Amino acid sequence: MPVNHKKSPSLPPPASEVGIVVWVKKNLFSTYANGVMSLAAIVLILLLLPPLLDWAFFSATWSGSNRADCNEDGACWIFIANRIDQVFYGFYPAELHWRPNLAGLLLIGLTIPLFIKSFHYKNWLGAFILIIYPFIAYFLIHGGSFGLEVVSTTKWGGLMLTLILSAVGIVASLPLGILLALGRRSKMPMFKSVCVVYIEFWRGIPLITVLFMASVMLPLFFPEGSDFDKLLRALIGITLFQSAYMAEVVRGGLQAIPKGQYEASEALGLNYPKSMGLIILPQALKLVIPGIVNTFIALFKDTTLVLIIGLFDLLAIINLALTDSEWLGFDDEGYVFAAFVFWVFCFAMSRYSIALEAKLHTGHKR
Amino acid sequence: MSAEHIIELNGVHKWYGDFHVLKDINITVQKGERIVICGPSGSGKSTTIRCINHLEEHQQGQIIVDGTELTGDLKHIEQIRKEVGMVFQHFNLFPHLTILENLTLAPIWVKNVAKAEAEAIAMKYLERVKIPEQADKYPGQLSGGQQQRVAIARSLCMNPKVMLFDEPTSALDPEMISEVLDVMVELAEDGMTMICVTHEMGFAKKVANRVIFMDEGEIVEENEPNEFFNNPQNERTQLFLSQIIQH
Numbered sequence: 001m002p003v004n005h006k007k008s009p010s011l012p013p014p015a016s017e018v019g020i021v022v023w024v025k026k027n028l029f030s031t032y033a034n035g036v037m038s039l040a041a042i043v044l045i046l047l048l049l050p051p052l053l054d055w056a057f058f059s060a061t062w063s064g065s066n067r068a069d070c071n072e073d074g075a076c077w078i079f080i081a082n083r084i085d086q087v088f089y090g091f092y093p094a095e096l097h098w099r100p101n102l103a104g105l106l107l108i109g110l111t112i113p114l115f116i117k118s119f120h121y122k123n124w125l126g127a128f129i130l131i132i133y134p135f136i137a138y139f140l141i142h143g144g145s146f147g148l149e150v151v152s153t154t155k156w157g158g159l160m161l162t163l164i165l166s167a168v169g170i171v172a173s174l175p176l177g178i179l180l181a182l183g184r185r186s187k188m189p190m191f192k193s194v195c196v197v198y199i200e201f202w203r204g205i206p207l208i209t210v211l212f213m214a215s216v217m218l219p220l221f222f223p224e225g226s227d228f229d230k231l232l233r234a235l236i237g238i239t240l241f242q243s244a245y246m247a248e249v250v251r252g253g254l255q256a257i258p259k260g261q262y263e264a265s266e267a268l269g270l271n272y273p274k275s276m277g278l279i280i281l282p283q284a285l286k287l288v289i290p291g292i293v294n295t296f297i298a299l300f301k302d303t304t305l306v307l308i309i310g311l312f313d314l315l316a317i318i319n320l321a322l323t324d325s326e327w328l329g330f331d332d333e334g335y336v337f338a339a340f341v342f343w344v345f346c347f348a349m350s351r352y353s354i355a356l357e358a359k360l361h362t363g364h365k366r
Numbered sequence: 367m368s369a370e371h372i373i374e375l376n377g378v379h380k381w382y383g384d385f386h387v388l389k390d391i392n393i394t395v396q397k398g399e400r401i402v403i404c405g406p407s408g409s410g411k412s413t414t415i416r417c418i419n420h421l422e423e424h425q426q427g428q429i430i431v432d433g434t435e436l437t438g439d440l441k442h443i444e445q446i447r448k449e450v451g452m453v454f455q456h457f458n459l460f461p462h463l464t465i466l467e468n469l470t471l472a473p474i475w476v477k478n479v480a481k482a483e484a485e486a487i488a489m490k491y492l493e494r495v496k497i498p499e500q501a502d503k504y505p506g507q508l509s510g511g512q513q514q515r516v517a518i519a520r521s522l523c524m525n526p527k528v529m530l531f532d533e534p535t536s537a538l539d540p541e542m543i544s545e546v547l548d549v550m551v552e553l554a555e556d557g558m559t560m561i562c563v564t565h566e567m568g569f570a571k572k573v574a575n576r577v578i579f580m581d582e583g584e585i586v587e588e589n590e591p592n593e594f595f596n597n598p599q600n601e602r603t604q605l606f607l608s609q610i611i612q613h
Contacts, residue, residue, distance in 0.1 A: 264458035
């Protein structure tokens, strides 16, 4: 006897329970424990948020020229506003601020087409940004040719320095990390050992030690009088240090790629560089985007450590401002502002990585 | 050596550590032959065909593909891999590329074929395996049978002289096996030289001109399909055949 000779139609799901009350009930007060925690969270938010907002915005002083203009009850943002030039550029001469500005705008302008779908020369533009642009930026900011006045790196500072340190660190440590990760998985024992020793060495020492060595010890090995730029030394130190972390993140991705992918690309006749570049790395890097961005964010925040070797990044500039006898006692404003700037950049990186993951998602694996 | 011998394995031995996986394997394949290799799991059938394109390395004996001997020499390996296509049990399509990109990748990057031409070739083979409409999808969006047909087309795009099949239907749901086998039958009818490791005895009877039975790393019996299935000589072959026919 046929059980059901007609195809069953697909029915719509049961009338869904919508509305805010239902949502709250379902998500915040679904169980006794959940309800208690939700209540506690709400109380905490009500206790903390209003005074914080009041301090930072409603009772805050936004304009004025000196201490006397500050409102006692709120944050005094004049402190930051007065020094905004230093916060952005360090000791870079004010009349030359257009040079780093131009470099920044140029980078933004060059990057925009990368996000336009119908733009066809993304690879070339990307290569230009990575290979040619750094030289343009260097000549603009440092000067010394095309009639531009030299501004020595000792005068660079503030947010500009933070961004330069992290951008160079990020751009240089990723390819180095990839090479180290591939090296660590190499079948050639010597090559592999070199990579393992490198990674384990740099991962085993604190960044502060690296920076101290770069600024204090390294010059001892150079001939008397030879001046090796301090910023460059810090950059090299940060890059070498972070590339070791990057290598391990990338290696994790490489290990997650099934053996069949290697075999299929080999069987098709792809040699090692092509098989890595076209098949394995695109998949492996996609898998470890969260780890890579995690390392980038750590690197971004670690750049603050350069203050101990006498470079004035954003945080160091704020620290310096706090010692101004005119403005003693504005630590809260200074550090809250610095934290906010760092948070904005880190949060942007985090959101970008999520967007990138979504974009590169090509359905189910394998 | 006759020019018609496209593949020769002479006294091939292989060890995994101390484990002797291939023992004195001798196979000669003429152009246009369809060879089926069967045997219980762990008998070395997959290892044998994986040695032919050097996914596995043999330690003793000689493997000659289309006049080129496989040694450790990378040039020889690359040469042979251009001539030999391979289809895997788990398809091994590249999940980050579309179907069309999966097919054009090797012709473009290994044979330096122009992109437009590679795409034309790819579409030709996609039509041949009857899924041209899936060209812009990603492998993850296709069924297992479709993926395996794409994998076959991907190999064909390199215009190989020999196709190796490593249990191409073992990972498929039953209703998808025949769509893959149909493609393989057509391929055989067109005169492609094929070596298939498979448990599809129906396919072997229909297509193969020789069946090789392996057990414990050696070739136990080798015969044309009729004799092989109806009149197996060796005890182990008889046991194997009785076991797979029982169910």
